[in-house]
Amino acid sequence: MHPAWSIIFFTSASGLGLGLAAWIVLGLIDLSQFWHLIFVAGFTFGLIGAGLLSSTLHLGHPERAWRALSQWRSSWLSREGVLAVLVLAALGGWFLYTYMRGAPPQWVGFALVILITATVYATSMIYASLKTVTCWYHPLTPTCYLMFAASGGLLANLWLVVIAEQSVTAIIQSLAAVLIVLAWLVKFAWWWMLDHKVMDSTLETATGLGSFGKVRSLMPPHTSENYLQKEMGFVIARRHALKLRIISVLLGGLIPLVLIIFASSSPLLLGLALLCHLTGVFVERWLFFAEAKHVVSLYYGDQH
Amino acid sequence: MTSLPEPSAIKLGLVIDLDICVGCQACVVNCKEWNTSGYGAPLSDENAYGANPNGAWLNRVHAFEAGNAEEAKTVHFPKSCLHCEDAPCVTACPTGASFKRAEDGIVLVNEDWCIGCGLCAWSCPYGAREMDPAEGVMKKCTLCVDRIYNDNLKEEDRVPACVRTCPTGARHFGDLGDPESEVSLLVAARSGYDLLPEQNTKPVNKYLPPRPRRKAEDAPMSLVAMAEASTPKGFWKWMDSTLEKLG
Numbered sequence: 251m252h253p254a255w256s257i258i259f260f261t262s263a264s265g266l267g268l269g270l271a272a273w274i275v276l277g278l279i280d281l282s283q284f285w286h287l288i289f290v291a292g293f294t295f296g297l298i299g300a301g302l303l304s305s306t307l308h309l310g311h312p313e314r315a316w317r318a319l320s321q322w323r324s325s326w327l328s329r330e331g332v333l334a335v336l337v338l339a340a341l342g343g344w345f346l347y348t349y350m351r352g353a354p355p356q357w358v359g360f361a362l363v364i365l366i367t368a369t370v371y372a373t374s375m376i377y378a379s380l381k382t383v384t385c386w387y388h389p390l391t392p393t394c395y396l397m398f399a400a401s402g403g404l405l406a407n408l409w410l411v412v413i414a415e416q417s418v419t420a421i422i423q424s425l426a427a428v429l430i431v432l433a434w435l436v437k438f439a440w441w442w443m444l445d446h447k448v449m450d451s452t453l454e455t456a457t458g459l460g461s462f463g464k465v466r467s468l469m470p471p472h473t474s475e476n477y478l479q480k481e482m483g484f485v486i487a488r489r490h491a492l493k494l495r496i497i498s499v500l501l502g503g504l505i506p507l508v509l510i511i512f513a514s515s516s517p518l519l520l521g522l523a524l525l526c527h528l529t530g531v532f533v534e535r536w537l538f539f540a541e542a543k544h545v546v547s548l549y550y551g552d553q554h
Numbered sequence: 555m556t557s558l559p560e561p562s563a564i565k566l567g568l569v570i571d572l573d574i575c576v577g578c579q580a581c582v583v584n585c586k587e588w589n590t591s592g593y594g595a596p597l598s599d600e601n602a603y604g605a606n607p608n609g610a611w612l613n614r615v616h617a618f619e620a621g622n623a624e625e626a627k628t629v630h631f632p633k634s635c636l637h638c639e640d641a642p643c644v645t646a647c648p649t650g651a652s653f654k655r656a657e658d659g660i661v662l663v664n665e666d667w668c669i670g671c672g673l674c675a676w677s678c679p680y681g682a683r684e685m686d687p688a689e690g691v692m693k694k695c696t697l698c699v700d701r702i703y704n705d706n707l708k709e710e711d712r713v714p715a716c717v718r719t720c721p722t723g724a725r726h727f728g729d730l731g732d733p734e735s736e737v738s739l740l741v742a743a744r745s746g747y748d749l750l751p752e753q754n755t756k757p758v759n760k761y762l763p764p765r766p767r768r769k770a771e772d773a774p775m776s777l778v779a780m781a782e783a784s785t786p787k788g789f790w791k792w793m794d795s796t797l798e799k800l801g
Contacts, residue, residue: 309669310668310670310690310691311668311690317649317650317651317669320648321557321649324558325673327646327671327673331648379646380676381642381679381754382676382677382753450753451679456749457620459627459629460620461763462627463621463626464622465619465620466618468618468628469617470616471582471615471633476608476609476614477687482681546678549680
């Protein structure tokens with residue numbers, strides 16, 4: 251699948267922002283000081299908002315994007331849109347309440363975490379609901395999205411806590427490290443699945459000509475690349491997949507892990523950890539699209 | 555509404571005979587011609603006369619080779635929207651632009667609502683949808699909904715443009731929901747089949763398989779056998795015996 255930058259940025263940035271928001275509403279950072287509140291709220295909304303805005307960039311008609319909120323009964327993309335709007339509104343309310351009256355009751359936080367989880371889940375289901383892309387169509391796909399949002403979010407929370415000069419508890423520090431390890435373990439399982447899952451469909455079932463023997467593409471229906479091949483026939487990544495996987499694990503997993511364990515009191519080094527994590531997830535997300543193979547590529551003779 | 559309607563009694567669709575199609579591309583061209591000049595945004599092309607032309611087409615003809623060596627068959631393979639009963643492109647659409655008609659099962663796009671997100675094209679296993687490069691909206695086969703119900707056209711023209719133009723009669727249009735319709739009888743007689751049945755999209759369009767190739771020895775007439783079996787008569791008999799005598 252064609253890895254559109256706008257979608258990669260959308261899923262990684264708003265995923266991180268939503269993960270961060272979940273830890274904030276659980277009370278993992280003290281927002282009693284006004285400037286802390288402003289900065290944390292701005293940073294969180296910035297990530298989620300930039301991601302959502304970016305997702306409209308690849309649209310043919312961004313001015314009609316509001317229509318995408320209407321079909322939540324059937325469409326995961328629509329559900330994601332509706333949930334994102336609800337989360338932004340609820341989160342806005344949460345920050346406002348915190349500013350006016352101090353931390354809201356715990357149950358509000360838990361309710362918001364459920365809403366946030368549902369939003370990240372809906373984002374992942376846009377892809378995981380596509381039966382046409384075999385490797386996406388698997389419960390591990392939403393698990394990956396949720397784990398990266400949770401682990402990246404906690405790392406971001408840790409960084410904010412440190413720059414606000416609040417104390418970091420050993421439990422939270424360990425939890426951040428554990429979540430990063432778990433997230434990458436899930437991703438390893440997903441990659442294993444990608445490498446081993448066999449597509450149900452073949453060119454024989456796609457053409458119905460299997461009874462005559464092996465089917466090959468003899469002539470494409472057009473002389474130059476069309477929309478389908480550009481959108482769904484991306485092959486560059488498969489050539490460099492291993493190198494890119496290593497890069498993403500190093501940046502998104504190993505470096506942040508080491509920095510969390512050994513430098514959890516330095517705002518600069520934790521900032522670096524967060525930046526590395528975001529970049530690593532960015533590469534991971536690029537691969538998520540670029541390595542995925544669509545059924546339609548069979549018609550164009552892709553037998554790999 | 556992008557929820558799918560209850561399956562309609564009338565299921566309009568195409569039956570494509572792979573035994574007959576010669577890959578002349580006439581259906582492709584007439585489809586483009588009709589659909590670029592009628593409803594909605596034109597079916598645009600980019601760089602049409604350049605080195606790397608690109609454009610939106612609703613019907614494409616592939617060519618495949620099936621089988622090996624002497625037994626290999628070349629099969630020309632037209633492909634357009636199959637108007638699936640469980641159309642994943644319809645449920646995936648976030649805006650309600652993509653819909654399936656309750657009355658006849660035709661899958662259409664409301665171009666005024668389409669945001670051009672491309673998710674419907676991702677969810678279609680057949681590659682039936684292409685984004686219009688100029689308009690930024692999704693284009694697909696309409697089964698020529700603006701022809702088949704069009705009272706301003708002569709009755710013989712009230713079929714999809716691809717069917718009307720096919721010079722070999724490889725494309726048939728009709729109601730596949732009616733088991734007694736001509737197309738349904740054809741599908742039953744020729745063992746018509748679904749493409750990618752494992753995707754569970756329940757396509758309405760059916761394909762008729764190429765007929766098995768005849769073996770050389772089963773051919774009704776072999777010229778060599780005919781020549782050897784026949785005994786010459788008249789002038790040819792005289793010539794045959796005279797030349798024989800010359801040694």
